[in-house]
Amino acid sequence: MRRQSDTLLQDAMIAAVAVVHRLTVVTRNVRDFERLGCTNARSVRSP
Numbered sequence: 016m017r018r019q020s021d022t023l024l025q026d027a028m029i030a031a032v033a034v035v036h037r038l039t040v041v042t043r044n045v046r047d048f049e050r051l052g053c054t055n056a057r058s059v060r061s062p
């Protein structure tokens with residue numbers, strides 16, 4: 016099981032790269048990325 020802080024750090028790094036390079040993040044967890052300032056996160060449904 017991952018610790019919450021590890022996941023937050025990983026999400027923050029992904030969000031930072033996406034923002035700098037103007038990329039879209041496709042995730043099932045849009046809310047967490049929006050909290051990090053990544054406004055270009057899009058939702059994907061799980062199968």
